[in-house]
Amino acid sequence: MMVLPIPDGNTQNTATSALDVHGLTVEFPTRRGVLTAIDDVSMQIAPGEILGVVGESGAGKSITGLAVLGLLEHPGRIAGGAIHVGGRRVDTLSEAELTKVRGREMGAIFQDPLTALNPLFSVGKQLVETIRLHSDMNRAAANARALELLRNVGIPAPEERLRQYPHQFSGGMRQRVVIALALAAGPRLIIADEPTTALDVSIQAQITALLRKLCDETGVGIMLVTHDMGVIAETADRVCVMYSGRVVESGPVADVIHNPQHPYTRGLMSAIPSLHDRVETLAQIDGSMPRLNARPSGCAFHPRCPHAGPRCSAETPPLVKVDTTSAACWLQQGGTQ
Amino acid sequence: MNTHIPALTVSDVSKVFDVSAPWLNRLIERRPKLFVKAVSEVSFTIEKGTCFSIVGESGCGKSTVARLVTGLYTTTSGDISFGTGRTGRPIRVQMIFQDPHSSLNPRWRVGDIIAEPIREMKLRDDVKQTDARVRELLETVGLGADDALRYPHEFSGGQRQRISIARALASEPELLVCDEPTSALDVSVQAQILNLMRHLQDELGLTYLFISHNLSVVRHMSDYIAVMYLGRIVEQAPVEHLFTAPRHPYSKLLLATIPDIENPRRRIDAQAGEPPSPLNPPSGCAFHPRCPIAMDKCRKAIPELLATEGQARVACHAVTDP
Ligand SMILES: Nc1ncnc2c1ncn2[C@@H]1O[C@H](COP(=O)(O)OP(=O)(O)OP(=O)(O)O)[C@@H](O)[C@H]1O
Ligand SMILES: Nc1ncnc2c1ncn2[C@@H]1O[C@H](COP(=O)(O)OP(=O)(O)OP(=O)(O)O)[C@@H](O)[C@H]1O
Ligand code: SF4
Numbered sequence: 001m002m003v004l005p006i007p008d009g010n011t012q013n014t015a016t017s018a019l020d021v022h023g024l025t026v027e028f029p030t031r032r033g034v035l036t037a038i039d040d041v042s043m044q045i046a047p048g049e050i051l052g053v054v055g056e057s058g059a060g061k062s063i064t065g066l067a068v069l070g071l072l073e074h075p076g077r078i079a080g081g082a083i084h085v086g087g088r089r090v091d092t093l094s095e096a097e098l099t100k101v102r103g104r105e106m107g108a109i110f111q112d113p114l115t116a117l118n119p120l121f122s123v124g125k126q127l128v129e130t131i132r133l134h135s136d137m138n139r140a141a142a143n144a145r146a147l148e149l150l151r152n153v154g155i156p157a158p159e160e161r162l163r164q165y166p167h168q169f170s171g172g173m174r175q176r177v178v179i180a181l182a183l184a185a186g187p188r189l190i191i192a193d194e195p196t197t198a199l200d201v202s203i204q205a206q207i208t209a210l211l212r213k214l215c216d217e218t219g220v221g222i223m224l225v226t227h228d229m230g231v232i233a234e235t236a237d238r239v240c241v242m243y244s245g246r247v248v249e250s251g252p253v254a255d256v257i258h259n260p261q262h263p264y265t266r267g268l269m270s271a272i273p274s275l276h277d278r279v280e281t282l283a284q285i286d287g288s289m290p291r292l293n294a295r296p297s298g299c300a301f302h303p304r305c306p307h308a309g310p311r312c313s314a315e316t317p318p319l320v321k322v323d324t325t326s327a328a329c330w331l332q333q334g335g336t337q
Numbered sequence: 338m339n340t341h342i343p344a345l346t347v348s349d350v351s352k353v354f355d356v357s358a359p360w361l362n363r364l365i366e367r368r369p370k371l372f373v374k375a376v377s378e379v380s381f382t383i384e385k386g387t388c389f390s391i392v393g394e395s396g397c398g399k400s401t402v403a404r405l406v407t408g409l410y411t412t413t414s415g416d417i418s419f420g421t422g423r424t425g426r427p428i429r430v431q432m433i434f435q436d437p438h439s440s441l442n443p444r445w446r447v448g449d450i451i452a453e454p455i456r457e458m459k460l461r462d463d464v465k466q467t468d469a470r471v472r473e474l475l476e477t478v479g480l481g482a483d484d485a486l487r488y489p490h491e492f493s494g495g496q497r498q499r500i501s502i503a504r505a506l507a508s509e510p511e512l513l514v515c516d517e518p519t520s521a522l523d524v525s526v527q528a529q530i531l532n533l534m535r536h537l538q539d540e541l542g543l544t545y546l547f548i549s550h551n552l553s554v555v556r557h558m559s560d561y562i563a564v565m566y567l568g569r570i571v572e573q574a575p576v577e578h579l580f581t582a583p584r585h586p587y588s589k590l591l592l593a594t595i596p597d598i599e600n601p602r603r604r605i606d607a608q609a610g611e612p613p614s615p616l617n618p619p620s621g622c623a624f625h626p627r628c629p630i631a632m633d634k635c636r637k638a639i640p641e642l643l644a645t646e647g648q649a650r651v652a653c654h655a656v657t658d659p
């Protein structure tokens with residue numbers, strides 16, 4: 001098995017990670033040229049670990065998840081790098097092989113639970129079909145497993161619920177069903193893209209607590225994409241901050257939140273309104289993220305960065321380890337001059 | 338701040354939606370008519386120059402209140418009245434919606450989108466003055482005058498929300514109703530929009546009715562907060578009071594479930610229950626199936642919203658009639 005150095009400075013055997021993305025590049029060829037949406041992104045998720053992914057809208061969070069799932073929409077394509085799920089390389093698989101691996105090794109939870117469920121079939125039928133597709137269980141065994149899954153995701157009276165249709169569930173309950181479906185084949189990795197954005201605060205807390213519990217109990221690795229730093233702080237082990245198609249900082253969640261290294265992460269953290277004290281004006285990062293066809297040279301954050309120096313527009317800083325976290329910024333790598 | 342001059346008074350307002358199946362289906366399937374009581378007997382006043390926020394779970398009636406205030410829905414009963422504006426006429430209202438993508442016409446240039454209400458209401462005399470006003474509005478919201486010639490798809494989510502704010506300001510409103518104005522945005526863009534809204538409030542003396550499910554945003558923006566549950570206001574208090582001393586069990590639950598980056602590993606009671614169906618609301622206090630301190634009385638009588646200490650009002654038997 002291949003052993004790759006990862007930017008955190010550790011080396012980790014690809015076979016032991018739930019997810020190992022190395023040097024991923026995703027492009028969108030358009031009439032006016034090729035747009036690079038993801039540029040040399042690396043991240044790893046250990047079994048039983050939740051990796052939070054945050055960053056400005058359009059930074060490439062969802063595209064990264066879709067590339068891992070092999071669900072990039074045409075004309076998007078993986079132009080470089082390697083993706084391993086549970087030690088198996090998935091970015092080079094054929095469509096048919098990928099379909100199998102996707103159901104068995106990877107699950108997906110998206111923002112809107114209704115799009116993931118078929119309104120015409122009962123929840124039980126959808127669960128049983130998914131289980132049988134990826135295992136050799138007979139109908140009775142698959143039924144028992146479906147019941148167990150619904151119970152695990154905290155749905156009361158699962159026997160009756162199996163017979164019901166998606167529209168008979170509330171938003172929070174539907175998202176639980178989607179989580180049960182994602183777990184049906186016992187995957188090693190779940191990609192959860194804004195799984196709680198459409199839900200109420202009180203239900204949101206239940207769903208994130210559930211993800212945490214499932215992770216601890218089943219050892220599944222989860223990539224959790226969200227705008228909500230509170231959710232990340234509460235559920236993730238590590239966090240990865242993206243800006244304009246690149247990872248600019250990654251590390252243990254408490255360190256990134258309380259001691260951010262990259263100027264963009266610092267801006268992001270101070271822009272969050274506090275629950276504890278009120279300020280007149282929130283700290284804000286002036287300007288907006290560059291468009292893909294006009295990405296600045298060097299560090300893409302330099303036009304907005306209060307610390308930018310001449311080196312920042314000339315050379316792209318690599319992601320290197322500083323204490324416990326890794327940051328891609330010249331400030332920690334010999335200065336910006 | 339001009340205190341005690343109401344910009345908006347909502348008295349005892351209710352809104353019922355008929356959600357029955359079509360008449361013929363009802364006849365064939367022998368189903369009764371179905372009604373959703375989206376808003377029940379809601380009353381509040383917003384003083385000029387202040388920000389009044391409504392929080393609560395999805396489906397509790399927040400957007401319905403916003404739409405009643407802006408006249409997009411008519412009330413089933415009750416009364417909504419506006420204070421007197423700068424020109425001596427009733428205060429004008431405008432609304433900012435959650436989704437800046439769908440609320441801007443993609444085929445119009447930004448300049449025309451903003452100019453439309455000015456032309457419609459004949460607020461400027463000629464084309465030249467209208468153009469000047471559009472440029473001024475774009476600058477007010479932090480965009481450039483030449484952005485008037487571009488189309489909405491050329492802007493980011495945060496910039497589009499600025500365009501919607503410019504359009505809302507074009508009709509010179511004094512009360513802005515903002516329904517989840519930053520929910521679709523990431524935190525750094527959210528900070529830009531919230532700062533802009535605060536700045537406009539100081540500059541133009543605007544009054545806000547603000548709706549959000551993000552409680553840290555609400556705390557940042559508001560002077561006064563109303564908590565709604567299943568169509569009713571269950572607690573209403575000055576912002577600091579509500580955050581430091583919530584009295585209603587639902588307000589307490591809501592505050593306890595906010596993810597907090599400063600205190601992440603607190604215990605979440607994951608079994609806090611599900612919101613009930615508005616088609617078939619529980620008897621008495623609608624919160625009783627989820628309430629940890631529900632009593633017999635709670636299943637029978639709807640608690641009234643009564644004044645407690647420090648300008649707060651609470652609708653809970655355990656608080657007002659223990
Ligand atoms: N089909 C496409 N053609 C061209 N560019 C695309 C396409 N799909 C996505 N992109 C671009 O790829 C970039 C990354 O998009 P992505 O959806 O991953 O953002 P995100 O980080 O998930 O943002 P959000 O927080 O808004 O969901 C964006 O700049 C987007 O415009
Ligand atoms: N036009 C309508 N016709 C029928 N029912 C409606 C209509 N608009 C709202 N409702 C119902 O009224 C109730 C209150 O809805 P409302 O949109 O006000 O909730 P909300 O508090 O804004 O929720 P959210 O946080 O999800 O936006 C819901 O049960 C909803 O289904
Ligand atoms: S590399 Fe330079 S511009 Fe980029 S974040 Fe660091 S200091 Fe700022």
Ligand code: SF4
Nearest residue numbers: 622625628635653654
């Ligand atoms: S009235 Fe009763 S059920 Fe309702 S919140 Fe108060 S104690 Fe709980």
Ligand SMILES: [Mg+2]
Nearest residue numbers: 061062063193
């Ligand atoms: Mg996304």
Ligand SMILES: [Mg+2]
Nearest residue numbers: 399400401516
């Ligand atoms: Mg709403």
